[in-house]
Every structure is written in structure tokens, then in C-alpha cells.
Amino acid sequence: MSDYVVTMEHVTKTFPGVKALDDVQLHLLPGRVMALLGENGAGKSTLMKILSGVYTRDSGDITIFGQKIEGDLNTKQAQALGVAIIHQELNMCQHLTVAANMFLGREITKGGRLDNAEMNRQAVEQLAKLGIHDLDPEESVGNLTVGRQQMVEIAKALLINAKVLVMDEPSSSLSNAEIVEMFRIVRELKAMGTAIVYISHRLQELHHIVDDVTIMRDGKYITEGKFEDFTMDQIIANMVGHEVKNQFPRETVPKGKKILEVKHLNAGKMVKDVSFEVFEGEVLGFSGLVGAGRTETMRAIFGADRKDGGEILLDGKPLEITNPGSSIRHGVVLAPEDRKKEGLCTKLTIRDNIALPNLDIITAGSLTGKINRKIENEMIEKGKSSLTIKMSGADAEAGSLSGGNQQKVVVAKWLARQSRVIIFDEPTRGIDVAAKVEIYDIINELKKHGVGVIIVSSELPEVMGISDRIIVMCNGRITGEVDPRHTSEEEIMTYATQFGDHAAAS
Amino acid sequence: MENKKRSFLSKPGVASVLTAFIGVIVLMVIFAMMNPNFIKRNNLMSLARSICPYLLVGIGQGIVCITGNIDLSIGSVLGMSAMISATLVCNGMNVILAIIIDLIACLLVGLSNGVLVGKFKLPPFIGTLGTMTICRGIAQLVNNNYNTGDIGTGGLKDLFRDTFYYGRVGYVYYGVVICLIIWAIFWYLMSYTATGRHIYAIGSNVDAARLSGVDVFKTTTTAYVISAFCSFMAGLITMAAAGMGSMQAGMSYEMYGVAAAVIGGISTLGGSGLLVGVIAGASVWAILQNGLTLANVPVAMRNIIIGIIVVACVLFDIMRRSGMIGAKKKAA
Numbered sequence A: 001m002s003d004y005v006v007t008m009e010h011v012t013k014t015f016p017g018v019k020a021l022d023d024v025q026l027h028l029l030p031g032r033v034m035a036l037l038g039e040n041g042a043g044k045s046t047l048m049k050i051l052s053g054v055y056t057r058d059s060g061d062i063t064i065f066g067q068k069i070e071g072d073l074n075t076k077q078a079q080a081l082g083v084a085i086i087h088q089e090l091n092m093c094q095h096l097t098v099a100a101n102m103f104l105g106r107e108i109t110k111g112g113r114l115d116n117a118e119m120n121r122q123a124v125e126q127l128a129k130l131g132i133h134d135l136d137p138e139e140s141v142g143n144l145t146v147g148r149q150q151m152v153e154i155a156k157a158l159l160i161n162a163k164v165l166v167m168d169e170p171s172s173s174l175s176n177a178e179i180v181e182m183f184r185i186v187r188e189l190k191a192m193g194t195a196i197v198y199i200s201h202r203l204q205e206l207h208h209i210v211d212d213v214t215i216m217r218d219g220k221y222i223t224e225g226k227f228e229d230f231t232m233d234q235i236i237a238n239m240v241g242h243e244v245k246n247q248f249p250r251e252t253v254p255k256g257k258k259i260l261e262v263k264h265l266n267a268g269k270m271v272k273d274v275s276f277e278v279f280e281g282e283v284l285g286f287s288g289l290v291g292a293g294r295t296e297t298m299r300a301i302f303g304a305d306r307k308d309g310g311e312i313l314l315d316g317k318p319l320e321i322t323n324p325g326s327s328i329r330h331g332v333v334l335a336p337e338d339r340k341k342e343g344l345c346t347k348l349t350i351r352d353n354i355a356l357p358n359l360d361i362i363t364a365g366s367l368t369g370k371i372n373r374k375i376e377n378e379m380i381e382k383g384k385s386s387l388t389i390k391m392s393g394a395d396a397e398a399g400s401l402s403g404g405n406q407q408k409v410v411v412a413k414w415l416a417r418q419s420r421v422i423i424f425d426e427p428t429r430g431i432d433v434a435a436k437v438e439i440y441d442i443i444n445e446l447k448k449h450g451v452g453v454i455i456v457s458s459e460l461p462e463v464m465g466i467s468d469r470i471i472v473m474c475n476g477r478i479t480g481e482v483d484p485r486h487t488s489e490e491e492i493m494t495y496a497t498q499f500g501d502h503a504a505a506s
Numbered sequence B: 001m002e003n004k005k006r007s008f009l010s011k012p013g014v015a016s017v018l019t020a021f022i023g024v025i026v027l028m029v030i031f032a033m034m035n036p037n038f039i040k041r042n043n044l045m046s047l048a049r050s051i052c053p054y055l056l057v058g059i060g061q062g063i064v065c066i067t068g069n070i071d072l073s074i075g076s077v078l079g080m081s082a083m084i085s086a087t088l089v090c091n092g093m094n095v096i097l098a099i100i101i102d103l104i105a106c107l108l109v110g111l112s113n114g115v116l117v118g119k120f121k122l123p124p125f126i127g128t129l130g131t132m133t134i135c136r137g138i139a140q141l142v143n144n145n146y147n148t149g150d151i152g153t154g155g156l157k158d159l160f161r162d163t164f165y166y167g168r169v170g171y172v173y174y175g176v177v178i179c180l181i182i183w184a185i186f187w188y189l190m191s192y193t194a195t196g197r198h199i200y201a202i203g204s205n206v207d208a209a210r211l212s213g214v215d216v217f218k219t220t221t222t223a224y225v226i227s228a229f230c231s232f233m234a235g236l237i238t239m240a241a242a243g244m245g246s247m248q249a250g251m252s253y254e255m256y257g258v259a260a261a262v263i264g265g266i267s268t269l270g271g272s273g274l275l276v277g278v279i280a281g282a283s284v285w286a287i288l289q290n291g292l293t294l295a296n297v298p299v300a301m302r303n304i305i306i307g308i309i310v311v312a313c314v315l316f317d318i319m320r321r322s323g324m325i326g327a328k329k330k331a332a
């Protein structure tokens, strides 16, 4: 008899065209955090969805608290057994309130009538346990920042008194402060004896909370053990199947002439008097806390949001960008941060997604605007080979890809055309180490071809490792500029937290 | 951020509803100025009664819209309800029994819509397009492709006509009271019960709702069955008013339902809107019909004007919500 609260053995799952899980095993102990690691598409989310009853397994044995699960497990049963999951993609009803979301599917009623007062009270209490005291339970979730929504998800999972908590990439959309907060919560849960599965592609953060690791690759179980028994290189090698020498390959190319100049840009509430320049062959990093106005700045430049003032110059000439279409034609493109909402048409095929912003090229030379399959196929091939997208074929639905592979499709969209400036907003969110390096390699390649690259990232090691210059924003303003080769995380964080309204732009 | 009792106005949907009610008042003032007869007691009484069918289909369509779906079968179910009940009564069946059979038939349509859309995942537009055509066919079939004759008088038949159309308590027709009771029941369901919460949830994010353990099929079906029930009631009212069954009854009413719901601030995209708004939405529709008739506007012009006003109402609401007008932006 073991102490395991959950054991999964020989679990297999096939989707049409993909063997997502092939004889996988997992063992969870109470009061310990298990990191479940693997490349994009390795099958981590699938395995966890089986444990929480979202998917049914084709075969394999699952035991939860000594109870062998016969037949299919559904979400209700899994919850009743104390298994809660925070899904990789945020899953909230934007129109409903915080409390309504937390109690969705298990509302408290009194005589058939919703007991909102009690639900609000418990929601506040649960949030307070997580150290959140300033959240109105009657606020619509749609009005919250992504980070806040994530906290609500965690609070929701804890409501069912979870004894097994699965966190599928919870940190990918949180600010550093929020991550610290979340780690504190995880430690508390651990102390209470909760078994936790923690999935993340931010390997640097693991040592803060992780006790054990299970590593998967291509739907197969590779190894498991105590976290301290592995070196980071071993973990990566097990995940990827080969060694990754340099996690942040920054190549330096001579800085060329100025391409893009942004002068005194104002837009909405989150972009205040932003000015900066981008040069040929440089990677300009944008750092700051989540919600610092970086995304809003980029959206305004790209023409996705209205500008209230300021000027944008391309090659010294004023640029009239009124909508994303005109921006794309001028060669200024944006790969947005929220891949599901803005980056992809999830119901369309991978082919259609890559072709979508490039239809002008694909239909060029045809009087009737006919799609030229040959050019289209070349584009897809180019994207596929430079990014190694794991897919059953280019005609698969984009939404069926694993999170990381979806992100690669977003990037692939823009590689197909000659652009002057490419803006990447959180390009590696949810992407595995090997794929990150692939994206960095692409960035280096673009740089060599004289493209100006802007990269917005909340991961400090990433901006510091890949950029040639870093601009730090706080509260809609630029608060500092640093050289990544001669700076520290502390210096960047100082600029990133200069909340004073008149912070000097150094 | 403040943790105080939030102001009534800042509650989601309330502003849209208020806008709609202001629209009602504005229209009433305009029509009263154009023709003083508009605000005569008798006209107001029949105006209130003429709102009823629109209110009913608005409630049904509104609830289905909140789930993020649409019900195109509403008008046909209304016609079917009128035809089945009238045919049965004309053939000498007891009125109450006829109504019960009629009710069962209508609810079965709602159930089928729920199964098609909620279980077999047919796009709601297609699934209910099918039932819409079938139900119109049934409405034609029940009396061999003829409208029924007069249902006659005496006993329960008089009571039936009185209850649903002609009778009144004080200055209010019974029909109006019945509709308001039905409205109140569904308003309670939507605002205060878990079922209502689930209806909003699947319209807002069906995946999130499913993963939270909400039974999407059951919830979808509930919405369609409610919609069918409302159409059934509207059919009875129409039948009682005419004293006969018409095969054409309820033509286009699914769209009047959409109009009432949308003018009242319910989004056709699902997840948001308050049932109070439907009262205003249905009123706008009925007031326009009534007021333009009194103002001697020819039918063709009436249609054009109503179309323009409906689009303008909704446009106004969208612009207000996106902050293009009425400045007062929400502080973060």
C-alpha cells in the first residue's frame, strides 16, 4: 500500500490523427508539488483533463484516494473526489460576477432562490485566504485584469476543498508580484496536505515551489523523481530529447539606421506620452509589470486602438496608420498576446490562419482575387519548417493545437511577408524551452535581415537575454531605458514600479 | 477599488434598460402631441393589451438569446398554438382539454429545439429554421389547410375569450395581468435561481460553464421550452382575440421577439441583458404600431419608420455603451 493520493498508470488517449498519450503514468503525494514538464503538445494538459474528468481515457488505471476509478470519470465525480483543476486557458464567464463565477455549477440556494449574500460572503472569505482583500465579489469578471481573473480561478478551485489541485500554466499571465502571491498560496496549500500538479514552461520559477518532477515527451512518460536530483540541463534534455546549449542566444548585428520613431504617443488611459525609436537590426525589449500599458502602446501603434495624439514615423516619414490593415501594408505588424482571442481564428485551419493576413500576397496577380494555392503552400511550408509546428496537417483546426503550437502559428503568420517592424507581444507565453529558442532564433534571423523587432515580455530573463535595448514602462509611461548587458533585475523592477505620475523618463 | 454597495446604475445592463424605458416615454410624448387621442384612456387600455403578444415572444426570444442561441420557430409555434386550440374547440372539445393538448404540442417543439441545438449541436439558426417550417406546416395541417370558423360562444368559450382578451379588472385587461404574471415568473427564474444563472453562464462562455459542471443540454432545453411556452400563450391570446384560428397567425413574430429583446438591452450574442428590458422593448414596438396608425401614417411608411427607429434604438445603446456618447467613462 502506497501513500499516493493519485496514481495514473498506463493511460492512453487518442484524438483523431494524434496519439496524445501513450502509456503514461503519474504519482502524486499529499503535501507535495509535482511539476509536470514536457514540450508543447507532450500531452500534459490532456493527462490532467483526464484526471479531472474533462476527457475520458481510452485505457489505463486511475486511482484517487485508494478508490479505483471504474469506467469513465466525469467532472462532477472528479470534483466530488476532491480534484480541482485550473485550466490552461482562462475559463471564466466574462459577463458574470466574481462570486457567480466562483460558484458556477454549485450555486448556494435557499428555498430554490440563489443566496447571493452568502455566496458573496464566502467568495470574499476565500479570496481573503489568498490574501486578496480589495476585490468586489459583485464586479463583473470581464472588468478584471487577466491576473485578477486567474486569482479568481484559483479561489474557485479551492472552494471545493480540493485535496488535489492541478494548475495548468497558472503563471503565464500573471505579473511577478502576482506570481509571488500565488507561490505563497501554493505553499500554504502544501502545508495543508494538498497534492499539487504544477505545469509551467517557466523553468526558472520551478525551484521556488516544486518538490518532484514528472517529465513527458511526445505523449510518452519519460521519467520522474525528486526535483533536487535533477539539474536544469537534465530536465531540459529529458523534455526535448537532446541538449539545449544556450537558452538565450543573442546575436549582435551592427545597428543600422532608424526605422520607426514614435513621438509623444497618447492613447486611451494606458498610453501617456510614449516616445521611442527602433533601429534596423535591433531587438527592442519592453519590460514592466502586467498592466503597465505596453500592450496598449503596441496596439495603438498597430492601429488596433485609436490614438489620441502623437506621431509615428517610418523611415523618417510620418505614417498615417488608421487600422491594422494600413499598418500591415506599411510593414509594421503585431503578433498579439492573447492568441485565442486576437491571434487566431481557432475554428479555421492552420493554413487559413497563416494565409489570412497575407491574402494580398497570395492573390496578387489574379484578376478575380483567386487564392494561389502554390504561394499559399510555400508560405505554410516556410512557417512549418522554421517553427516545427507539431500538427497532424496544415488543414487541422488551429484550435485543436496545444497552446504552445497555437502560439507558433501566430508567429508564422508574420514570417510570410516582408515586414519592416515586427512587434511580438509576449511571444513565448506558454511555449516550451526548445520552441522558445526557435522563436529567439527567428528573431535573430529577422534582425540580421535588418528588421526592427520589438518584443514585449513580462519574463525578465527573457527580455534581458534577447533584447539589445530595454524600455521599461509603468502606468502608461516610459520610466526608464536600460542596456540588458549592464543591468540587473533589480534595476528594471525599480523602473517598473515608479508609479508616481511624473516619473522622469530617463 | 471600493467595496461599498455599488450604485444601482453601475450594475450591468441597468443603463440599457433605463435607456429603453426613456425611449418608451419619449415615444409616448411625441405621439400624444401628434394626436391627443393617443393618451385617451381607451387607447391606452388597448395599447397595453396589444403589447402582450410582443412581450411574450420577447421574453421567450430574450431568454434564448441570453443563452447565445436564437429561436426562429416562435412565430410558427404561435400559429400552431392558435390553430390547434381553435380546431379542437371548433370540433367540440372541452376548452380546457384543448388548451392542455395544445400546450403539450408546443412544449414538445421547445423540447425538440433543445435536443437539436443542445444535444446534437445543430447551429440554432438551422435547427430552429427546421422546426419553424414544420410547425407552420402543422398549423396548416390541423384544419386541412383552412382557417377555422368562429369558435362559438357559451360556457367555457366565453370565459376563454374573456380571460385572454376581452375581460378586464378595472381598467386593466386580464390578458395584461396574465402576461405580467408570466413575466414575473421568468424574471424571478432568471434573476434569482441557479437555472437562470446557468442560462446566463452558457451564453457568456459555454466551455467555462461546462467545465464548471453546468448541464449545457438541460439549460439550453429549458430556454427553448420557456420560449415555446411563451409562444403557446401568445397563440392563445391571438386566438381569443380573433375568436378563430388563422394559419397565418404569428408570421414574423420570432423577429418581433428579437426586436423586443434587443431594444430592451438583451444582447443577441448571449450572456447579458435583463428581462425587465423586454417590457420596454415590447412597448416600443406596440406604441409605434398604435401611434403611427393613429397618426394616419400609411402602412408602407409605418414599416419603414419602425425599421429605422429600431435600428436607431439599438445603435444608440451600442454607442452609449462604447462611450461614444454620454461621456461618463467608467473609472478603472
Ligand SMILES: Nc1ncnc2c1ncn2[C@@H]1O[C@H](COP(=O)(O)OP(=O)(O)OP(=O)(O)O)[C@@H](O)[C@H]1O
Residues within 6 Å of the ligand: A015, A016, A018, A019, A020, A038, A039, A040, A041, A042, A043, A044, A045, A046, A047, A088, A390, A400, A401, A402, A403, A404, A405, A430, A432
Ligand atoms: N481536443 C483535441 N482534439 C484533437 N487533438 C487534441 C485535442 N487536445 C489536444 N490534442 C492534441 O494532443 C496533443 C497533446 O496536447 P496537450 O494540449 O495535452 O499538450 P500540452 O503538453 O499541454 O502542451 P502545451 O505545453 O503546449 O500546453 C497535441 O498534439 C494536441 O494537438
Ligand SMILES: [Mg+2]
Residues within 6 Å of the ligand: A044, A045, A046, A088, A168, A402, A403
Ligand atoms: Mg497544455
